[in-house]
Amino acid sequence: MAIVFEQVSFAYDERSLWRHSALEEVSLELGTGVFAAVAGSTGSGKSTLLQHFNGILKPTGGKVRVLDFTLQAGEKQPPLRELRRRVGLVFQFPEQQLFEDTVEKDLCFGPLNFGMGAEEARERASKALALVGLDDSFLPRNPFHLSGGQMRKVAIASVLAMDPDVIALDEPTATLDPQSRAELAELLSRLQREQGKTVIVVTHRMEEMLPYVDTWIVMKGGAKVFQGSPAELVRESGWLERECGLAVPACITTWNNIAARFGLEDEEPCLTSEKLAWRVARLLERPGQSIMREGGG
Amino acid sequence: MEGTGLAFELQQVSFAYGPEQPVLGDVTLDILQGSWVSLVGPNGCGKSTLAKLLGGLLAVNSGSIIVEGTPLLRETVQQIRPRIGMVFQNPDNQFIGATVEEDIAFGLEGRCLPRAEMVERVKRYADKLEIGHLLAKHPAELSGGQKQRVAVAAILAMEPGIVIFDEASSMLDEKARGELLNILREMKHSGKYTMISITHDAEEIMASDRAIVLRDGRIAADLKPRDLFGDEELLDSCRLIAPYEVRLVRELCRQGIRLPAGYCGEEVAEALWQLYSNK
Numbered sequence: 001m002a003i004v005f006e007q008v009s010f011a012y013d014e015r016s017l018w019r020h021s022a023l024e025e026v027s028l029e030l031g032t033g034v035f036a037a038v039a040g041s042t043g044s045g046k047s048t049l050l051q052h053f054n055g056i057l058k059p060t061g062g063k064v065r066v067l068d069f070t071l072q073a074g075e076k077q078p079p080l081r082e083l084r085r086r087v088g089l090v091f092q093f094p095e096q097q098l099f100e101d102t103v104e105k106d107l108c109f110g111p112l113n114f115g116m117g118a119e120e121a122r123e124r125a126s127k128a129l130a131l132v133g134l135d136d137s138f139l140p141r142n143p144f145h146l147s148g149g150q151m152r153k154v155a156i157a158s159v160l161a162m163d164p165d166v167i168a169l170d171e172p173t174a175t176l177d178p179q180s181r182a183e184l185a186e187l188l189s190r191l192q193r194e195q196g197k198t199v200i201v202v203t204h205r206m207e208e209m210l211p212y213v214d215t216w217i218v219m220k221g222g223a224k225v226f227q228g229s230p231a232e233l234v235r236e237s238g239w240l241e242r243e244c245g246l247a248v249p250a251c252i253t254t255w256n257n258i259a260a261r262f263g264l265e266d267e268e269p270c271l272t273s274e275k276l277a278w279r280v281a282r283l284l285e286r287p288g289q290s291i292m293r294e295g296g297g
Numbered sequence: 298m299e300g301t302g303l304a305f306e307l308q309q310v311s312f313a314y315g316p317e318q319p320v321l322g323d324v325t326l327d328i329l330q331g332s333w334v335s336l337v338g339p340n341g342c343g344k345s346t347l348a349k350l351l352g353g354l355l356a357v358n359s360g361s362i363i364v365e366g367t368p369l370l371r372e373t374v375q376q377i378r379p380r381i382g383m384v385f386q387n388p389d390n391q392f393i394g395a396t397v398e399e400d401i402a403f404g405l406e407g408r409c410l411p412r413a414e415m416v417e418r419v420k421r422y423a424d425k426l427e428i429g430h431l432l433a434k435h436p437a438e439l440s441g442g443q444k445q446r447v448a449v450a451a452i453l454a455m456e457p458g459i460v461i462f463d464e465a466s467s468m469l470d471e472k473a474r475g476e477l478l479n480i481l482r483e484m485k486h487s488g489k490y491t492m493i494s495i496t497h498d499a500e501e502i503m504a505s506d507r508a509i510v511l512r513d514g515r516i517a518a519d520l521k522p523r524d525l526f527g528d529e530e531l532l533d534s535c536r537l538i539a540p541y542e543v544r545l546v547r548e549l550c551r552q553g554i555r556l557p558a559g560y561c562g563e564e565v566a567e568a569l570w571q572l573y574s575n576k
Contacts, residue, residue, distance in 0.1 A: 012438070041470055042469070042472070043439075043443060082388045092468070093387050093389060145315075146341070147342075147344075148345060149341060150340055175467045176340060177340050177536040178497050178499075179533075179536035179537070179538060180340055204470035204471055242460050246461070250540070251541050257565065257566035260566070261566045261567070262569075262570070273544040273548040274548050277549045278548075278552065280550075280552070280554060280569055281553065281554060284554060284569075296562060297445075
């Protein structure tokens, strides 16, 4: 298991009058090499959850285990340096992570900080930048003169440059143009499939992550209310939308409507327009007959 | 509203942060008072820079900008800025107060409004953005989406005639985004605002009157939102993706199933069922 939470609670200002609880007894397990996504409405505790993955926040109740590291409420914490190299976190706003006067220095900072040679660090920087779809012409540029979307890509690259085992991203696609969003989802999926990275994404745009994610977690009021496969998420989307404020994307509601009409509830859901159109075309080829249980294409 | 009926007149506007990186070149366009314009285009195409020029936060290198009949110059910028409200991508950059209430009141204090009116406006716009229960909170206690709603409330409370939204909804969750979109629709409906929204959001673009497509710092297209989403090549070149329903209808068409455009929600399933049962 890459990440195990045992009844983890977290409260801001734990010991003061203004104590306010952000996580309530969250238990979850995420295996090594999964692509997980965390959804839930604004203020449901998604970002707080994510910040426990590399010890930025420590639980005020329960136990967090990430890779070989254990953080337990009330106990002295282990040294976190190695944990932070192996778990890369991309925050909600990229400009909070950028600080150097060139993109190259920013990308090299992590690798150098963790003891890598200058030459290797530069190589890593260039490679990481290519991964997010920016070429080497960006290396000498000032990150603060880039557009919002480009800054975000650089911030993601600066985390990839450290070659972490676990990559956790908080709303990584916000402010990117739609095609860059799709490319980033595809990149994360490639890192997971080809390099065995564990990827966890906090997202409120479920549609773009749906084709890649194998485990969905839904948060509400600081508690985990759902964990399951995409197919389970699709089946349970009704009450998650009604009771947990989950914004269910059009591709899921459309599938559920069509599945209900045509009796396809037990099938693997078709969640892209291509797959659904293909499935519908097969249905219409045989009007009036009993509905065949064939694959979704 | 007075003057020419035009909120903005741009003549051959060019801008660069440094000599080696031109950002905008030769942008000429008019924006009607009371209209709602979407500025769209790929990351780095110059959208946010154009927004800052329109808001008087940056000065043009060459060309001219006229705001509601007044040329935007060093001498006039102080007089023009109060007419324009800007809501940015990142709400952390525009938070000033120690509490939500102070933050909304900050701009009003700058305008020297009577206290009773300030109190009334803070309450009215806080309620409108559904942040009434957060008024006593410190910004650090808010989630990203909540902060953005505060930022929008603070701008609207100043009741500017022109409001520029620079990807204001991009950090909001789907629900809050829908709510913000409804607020934009209401603003449009009231007829009191000229609105410019920089956005990648298909629904937001569809709700506006006009889409101006920027590519590499130039105007690549200027058209009705509906036409934009009908033009696959143009969409691709400005890295946009059409809404799911539009894509589904297009894919169905590729499979030889013709549905009239404009179906949404349950209507698609219903229409397909009709086709199925009538065969």
